[in-house]
Amino acid sequence: MAPIEHGKSGAKKKQAGRDKLIKNDSNFFFRFINAGYSLFRIVKTFTFKLLWNGSCLAFMFLLPIMFEVFTEQEAVLDKIQRDEMLAQAADFGGAAPGGMD
Secondary structure, eight states: OOOOOOSOTTOOOOOTTOOOSSSOOOSHHHHHHHHHHHHHHHHHHHHHHHHHHHHHHIIIIIHHHHHHHHHHHHHHHHHHHHHHHHHHHHSSSSOOGGGOO
């Protein structure tokens, strides 16, 4: 009994790492070039996926988080500045807040 194949009949399955830059690799030098090209394809694919997924994560999670951190930091700096202005106004020689003398 023949095994049942699912999907398209006659569809070529791509084998990872089997891409050849030079089809006839009978020479040692040509095999070396094909091995280097195969390694290049693996590194290129991994790097592309890493950069793509990293940028998606950065836009989805890190950008909103950094925005929240920035707004909290701005609120803290505003409070510090307001406290310093009130401390200066309490001094006899300091300026009053709001520019009123």
